[in-house]
Amino acid sequence: MTDWQDYTVGKEAEGHTVAGNLKVLKELWSPQLRNRRDILVYLPPSYERSNKRYPVIYMHDGQNLFDQFTSFAGEWQVDETMEALSQRGYEAIVVGLPNLGEQRLDEYSPFPQPRHSTGQGAKYLDFILQTVKPLLDREFRTLPDRAHTGMIGSSMGALITLYAFFRPPQAFGFVGVMSPSLWFAQGRIFTYIERASFTPGKIYLDTGTHEQTHFFTDRPQLRLRLSGYNSTVHGMYDMLYHKGYRPGHDLLYVEEESGLHNEAAWARRLPEAIEFLLGGGNRQLLVVSSQ
Numbered sequence: 058m059t060d061w062q063d064y065t066v067g068k069e070a071e072g073h074t075v076a077g078n079l080k081v082l083k084e085l086w087s088p089q090l091r092n093r094r095d096i097l098v099y100l101p102p103s104y105e106r107s108n109k110r111y112p113v114i115y116m117h118d119g120q121n122l123f124d125q126f127t128s129f130a131g132e133w134q135v136d137e138t139m140e141a142l143s144q145r146g147y148e149a150i151v152v153g154l155p156n157l158g159e160q161r162l163d164e165y166s167p168f169p170q171p172r173h174s175t176g177q178g179a180k181y182l183d184f185i186l187q188t189v190k191p192l193l194d195r196e197f198r199t200l201p202d203r204a205h206t207g208m209i210g211s212s213m214g215a216l217i218t219l220y221a222f223f224r225p226p227q228a229f230g231f232v233g234v235m236s237p238s239l240w241f242a243q244g245r246i247f248t249y250i251e252r253a254s255f256t257p258g259k260i261y262l263d264t265g266t267h268e269q270t271h272f273f274t275d276r277p278q279l280r281l282r283l284s285g286y287n288s289t290v291h292g293m294y295d296m297l298y299h300k301g302y303r304p305g306h307d308l309l310y311v312e313e314e315s316g317l318h319n320e321a322a323w324a325r326r327l328p329e330a331i332e333f334l335l336g337g338g339n340r341q342l343l344v345v346s347s348q
Contacts, residue, residue, distance in 0.1 A: 077136045080098045090164065094119075115189070131320040147335045163176070164178065181217065190228075218232050223254075233261045259307045259334055
């Protein structure tokens with residue numbers, strides 16, 4: 058067994074905000090990226106008292122997921138959310154993959170962009186699939202098949218998540234794509250997905266109506282339709298719809314009224330995302346109010 062430690066040991070007096078059973082593996086080496094990072098693993102409440110196997114959700118920006126103390130600008134409260142959802146029958150193992158600061162843009166970008174990113178996204182996904190996932194499947198009671206393996210991310214983390222869903226070998230059966238940076242690298246993700254084959258699975262896609270950025274594309278026919286951030290995300294919803302994903306069944310699109318591009322907004326929308334991805338369909342396109 059690898060040396061998994063209880064995350065909360067020695068942290069009681071330091072202002073940490075972890076709920077539930079969170080493990081940490083220190084400094085896992087990535088042969089693909091030639092770097093190291095801690096790996097965080099949240100285990101469901103029933104894990105220690107059952108022999109069940111569980112779906113696994115891989116999430117980016119791991120330092121922002123569980124602990125206010127380590128977060129950059131607030132935490133997602135993934136642990137509190139999963140603890141609450143367990144009372145309604147939704148349980149999963151959640152794997153937090155911290156970013157490495159200056160290397161974040163490189164690792165979360167599937168496409169190179171001069172002066173901004175060398176586009177190491179494919180290697181980052183290989184790290185997850187070839188190093189992290191085999192380790193997790195060996196040492197925890199996972200459901201290792203594609204249908205029970207998912208990924209959730211926001212912003213650039215959402216970009217690499219959406220790319221991962223369509224990238225061969227199509228290892229992820231469900232994805233949460235929250236406030237994706239679809240504009241990055243001149244919107245190349247649109248061309249990539251347009252050319253990709255239909256991939257069975259479930260996609261949750263969202264944005265906030267008060268997220269502001271600009272979209273630049275080398276596709277003139279999209280320039281007007283996708284000129285602002287929200288319309289960019291809505292444009293991706295349209296593309297997925299026309300590719301064959303059914304709203305409320307294997308595709309859920311959410312616009313949060315007055316929602317901003319921050320951790321507080323993603324934390325608010327996370328329960329709906331996880332419930333859709335782990336549960337049944339039959340949810341329609343939503344516009345929700347901020348809280």
